[in-house]
Amino acid sequence: MSSKNFDVEYVAELARIKLTPDEIKTFESQLGLVLKHVAKLNEIDVSQVEPMAHSFPTYNVFREDETRECLDREAALSNAPHQAQGLFIVTKVVE
Amino acid sequence: MIEALGRRIDEVDPLIHGYLSHDLERAISEAGRVDVSLPLGGVPISIKDVISVKGHPCGCASKILQGYVAPYDATVIAKLRAAGAIPFGRVNMDEFAMGSSTENSAFGPTGNPWDITRTPGGSSGGSAAVVAADEGFAALGSDTGGSIRQPAALCGRVGLKPTYGRVSRYGLVAFASSLDQIGPITKDVRDAAILMNIIAGPDNFDSTSLDDQIPDFTIALEKGVKGLKLGLPKEYFIEGLDPEVENAVRTAVANLESLGAEVVEISLPHTEFALSTYYIIAPAEASANLARFDGVRYGFRAKNTNGLLDHYGKTREEGFGPEVKRRIILGTYVLSSGYYDAYYLRAQKVRSLIRQDFATAFERVDAIVCPTSPTPAFKLGERTSDPLSMYLADIFTLAANIAGICGISVPCGFVEREGKQLPVGLQILGKELNESTVLRVAHAYEQNTDWHKERPSI
Numbered sequence: 001m002s003s004k005n006f007d008v009e010y011v012a013e014l015a016r017i018k019l020t021p022d023e024i025k026t027f028e029s030q031l032g033l034v035l036k037h038v039a040k041l042n043e044i045d046v047s048q049v050e051p052m053a054h055s056f057p058t059y060n061v062f063r064e065d066e067t068r069e070c071l072d073r074e075a076a077l078s079n080a081p082h083q084a085q086g087l088f089i090v091t092k093v094v095e
Numbered sequence: 096m097i098e099a100l101g102r103r104i105d106e107v108d109p110l111i112h113g114y115l116s117h118d119l120e121r122a123i124s125e126a127g128r129v130d131v132s133l134p135l136g137g138v139p140i141s142i143k144d145v146i147s148v149k150g151h152p153c154g155c156a157s158k159i160l161q162g163y164v165a166p167y168d169a170t171v172i173a174k175l176r177a178a179g180a181i182p183f184g185r186v187n188m189d190e191f192a193m194g195s196s197t198e199n200s201a202f203g204p205t206g207n208p209w210d211i212t213r214t215p216g217g218s219s220g221g222s223a224a225v226v227a228a229d230e231g232f233a234a235l236g237s238d239t240g241g242s243i244r245q246p247a248a249l250c251g252r253v254g255l256k257p258t259y260g261r262v263s264r265y266g267l268v269a270f271a272s273s274l275d276q277i278g279p280i281t282k283d284v285r286d287a288a289i290l291m292n293i294i295a296g297p298d299n300f301d302s303t304s305l306d307d308q309i310p311d312f313t314i315a316l317e318k319g320v321k322g323l324k325l326g327l328p329k330e331y332f333i334e335g336l337d338p339e340v341e342n343a344v345r346t347a348v349a350n351l352e353s354l355g356a357e358v359v360e361i362s363l364p365h366t367e368f369a370l371s372t373y374y375i376i377a378p379a380e381a382s383a384n385l386a387r388f389d390g391v392r393y394g395f396r397a398k399n400t401n402g403l404l405d406h407y408g409k410t411r412e413e414g415f416g417p418e419v420k421r422r423i424i425l426g427t428y429v430l431s432s433g434y435y436d437a438y439y440l441r442a443q444k445v446r447s448l449i450r451q452d453f454a455t456a457f458e459r460v461d462a463i464v465c466p467t468s469p470t471p472a473f474k475l476g477e478r479t480s481d482p483l484s485m486y487l488a489d490i491f492t493l494a495a496n497i498a499g500i501c502g503i504s505v506p507c508g509f510v511e512r513e514g515k516q517l518p519v520g521l522q523i524l525g526k527e528l529n530e531s532t533v534l535r536v537a538h539a540y541e542q543n544t545d546w547h548k549e550r551p552s553i
Binding site for chain 2: 006008011012013014015016017018019023027030031033034035037038039040041042043044046049050051052053054055056058060061063071075076078079080081082088090091092093
């Protein structure tokens with residue numbers, strides 16, 4: 001577990017966040033310290049331990065497949081930054 | 096009642112900045128239509144800005160959700176309404192509940208009513224501050240790593256984090272889905288029990304909500320602590336714990352002993368790994384949850400962008416604050432190809448060990464008693480440039496979220512700083528689904544002390 005390959009610019013690109021050069025520098029040093037701290041987990045032998053994703057065993061939960069009330073189109077669109085004719089307006093993805 | 100509340104808000108909130116917004120007229124009109132014979136008939140409950148209330152803003156104190164109005168009620172809100180309560184206002188918080196001081200709010204920090212130059216804690220700092228300053232009767236907060244208990248401690252009020260799954264998360268904007276829980280911040284333990292009676296219970300809209308029967312949480316309150324065995328975890332009395340805070344907590348434990356509880360020293364050997372585990376798991380889940388903020392379906396969208404990737408990148412750059420960006424980047428990194436096993440998988444394994452620590456402890460004791468926060472309220476601005484020092488504020492609370500157990504913070508004294516009295520919290524942790532026991536211990540202690548009656552001079 002080493003943070004030497006921690007490339008903030010690349011990870012920010014994966015996370016779809018543009019950063020300024022200043023932010024990249026600050027985050028690199030701040031998160032470098034955090035990663036150094038979490039490296040503490042290397043001290044424990046976990047080879048015999050099962051990972052835990054949830055506090056309690058979780059199972060699929062089923063319900064009857066019945067229609068019920070849901071948001072109407074107007075409510076679903078009410079917070080859209082751009083909408084027209086009952087549709088979300090998205091940024092152009094194909095030329 | 097609501098008019099009086101409005102006057103109090105006008106009087107103190109310019110100093111505290113606990114509310115991001117509130118609509119007095121609307122609350123009064125809703126109160127006029129409510130059946131006052133209901134358990135909370137007409138009582139306004141202040142709501143953290145992360146819980147959806149139909150027709151109210153729900154911005155998570157973030158610029159990226161500025162202007163967002165919730166189109167539906169969270170389950171806890173539907174339950175509050177059914178009990179006659181009026182969901183009131185939007186209280187301040189750290190952006191997306193990420194923080195321990197409310198300073199990460201995009202709309203400015205909240206002040207601690209005991210000393211407004213200090214933080215109320217966080218992330219539910221607004222919830223705790225408005226209840227402490229008597230500009231809120233009770234509040235709902237959310238707790239992912241201590242965000243209810245720590246601000247309750249720093250503001251001298253009661254804060255309960257229920258067992259994971261006890262309260263539905265439907266309508267709570269997700270931060271870290273395997274850790275988040277909604278819970279009450281109140282003036283005393285009885286109020287917390289009453290609110291739990293209303294908000295707890297299984298919910299078809301949250302498949303992680305637990306099916307278990309909900310007891311009447313007020314019944315256990317009067318049972319006292321005689322015959323209960325309390326564990327004092329030696330790993331919680333460490334370097335970094337303020338000596339005066341330690342003294343207040345140890346005095347409180349002695350008090351519980353004098354009331355008939357048996358106190359034994361216990362060990363939670365993996366405590367020192369909780370912080371590292373948390374700061375892998377929580378950001379990992381957050382990075383996935385916050386991917387939904389893309390500037391298409393709701394919220395803020397950057398202007399003048401060039402193509403889709405630029406649209407995403409700029410929207411999220413301009414919309415999120417620094418701490419949220421930091422955590423998304425950290426979370427994305429620990430989940431990324433080549434690092435998943437070293438970080439995320441390993442953290443999930445240590446999570447098993449931390450849960451096992453508590454399971455072993457609860458074979459011996461009925462509840463665990465320890466400090467809620469290692470220090471009293473710190474100064475605004477003191478830790479903002481050093482994220483790691485801020486993360487340490489939750490060192491005693493986050494293990495409960497990792498293990499999924501319940502916990503409460505109850506006032507247990509004061510320490511003096513620069514001539515101001517600052518509250519200290521006693522944390523009582525209980526086994527999963529054992530809220531009744533932590534409420535019982537908290538109530539016995541509270542009824543034998545006067546700390547909860549103290550009010551800030553504001």
